Amino acid sequence: MIKFDRVSKRYASGKDALRRVSFELPAGQLTFLTGHSGAGKSTLLKLIMMIERPTQGQIFIGRQNLNGFGNRHIPLLRRKIGMVHQNHQLLFDRSVFDNVALPLVIAGFPKADIGKRVRAALDKVGLLSKEKQNPIMLSGGEQQRVGIARAVVNKPPLLLADEPTGNLDPALSAEIMDLFHDFARVGVAVLIATHDLSLIARYRHRLLTLREGNLIHDGVESATPAAGDWYGA
Numbered sequence: 001m002i003k004f005d006r007v008s009k010r011y012a013s014g015k016d017a018l019r020r021v022s023f024e025l026p027a028g029q030l031t032f033l034t035g036h037s038g039a040g041k042s043t044l045l046k047l048i049m050m051i052e053r054p055t056q057g058q059i060f061i062g063r064q065n066l067n068g069f070g071n072r073h074i075p076l077l078r079r080k081i082g083m084v085h086q087n088h089q090l091l092f093d094r095s096v097f098d099n100v101a102l103p104l105v106i107a108g109f110p111k112a113d114i115g116k117r118v119r120a121a122l123d124k125v126g127l128l129s130k131e132k133q134n135p136i137m138l139s140g141g142e143q144q145r146v147g148i149a150r151a152v153v154n155k156p157p158l159l160l161a162d163e164p165t166g167n168l169d170p171a172l173s174a175e176i177m178d179l180f181h182d183f184a185r186v187g188v189a190v191l192i193a194t195h196d197l198s199l200i201a202r203y204r205h206r207l208l209t210l211r212e213g214n215l216i217h218d219g220v221e222s223a224t225p226a227a228g229d230w231y232g233a
């Protein structure tokens with residue numbers, strides 16, 4: 001589903017945020033992305049979203065090489081990617097329904113279609129009964145689920161999450177992880193960037209570990225937190 005081939009990113013400041021990073025994420029797999037603060041996780045997600053461009057190397061989504069994409073292709077690309085943020089980034093001046101509908105409205109879906117898809121997404125995250133509420137009335141875990149419904153309402157083949165359980169207690173984190181597992185089970189490639197070592201230890205998934213822009217580990221073997229590794233201790 002997604003492939004990085006020797007991807008490097010140097011910011012204008014001269015900072016090398018990623019150095020010759022290569023990996024592939026197949027459809028239907030859930031993968032954690034970890035590393036210390038500043039290791040390059042957000043940069044990697046930004047390259048996938050085309051918020052930033054690589055300095056070297058190639059990124060493929062499906063069979064498409066992002067190097068061949070101009071700015072006008074970006075909206076089309078982003079429709080293939082669901083993004084879940086730690087702070088949900090919900091709009092508090094509109095209902096839960098309207099928040100989830102937003103990507104479909106932007107993409108120009110017909111109204112009847114929007115209703116069907118939004119309700120299916122809210123049903124999936126267990127929040128159908130709250131569609132008319134303002135998200136400000138919801139708990140942190142519920143707000144995160146609204147964010148997930150919005151990310152998947154387009155049925156994207158790729159789901160990215162940046163610290164999706166950052167503000168949640170272990171029980172709510174487990175609920176969110178259950179949802180991600182459900183999406184992986186139906187063929188979505190799920191990439192979760194997280195610092196949460198207990199989360200990584202609890203689920204034995206493939207783990208990509210970055211240190212100072214280098215991919216220093218790719219596998220499930222040492223899914224137990226190797227904090228010493230991260231911090232170069």
Ligand SMILES: Nc1ncnc2c1ncn2[C@@H]1O[C@H](COP(=O)(O)OP(=O)(O)OP(=O)(O)O)[C@@H](O)[C@H]1O
Pocket residue numbers: 011012013015016017035036037038039040041042043044
């Ligand atoms: N726009 C930018 N211009 C210059 N340097 C940047 C820019 N964005 C990030 N960096 C630098 O690139 C490196 C990687 O940053 P990045 O945000 O990708 O790390 P991260 O692993 O996501 O960290 P965190 O977990 O703290 O979010 C850091 O040294 C950071 O300071």
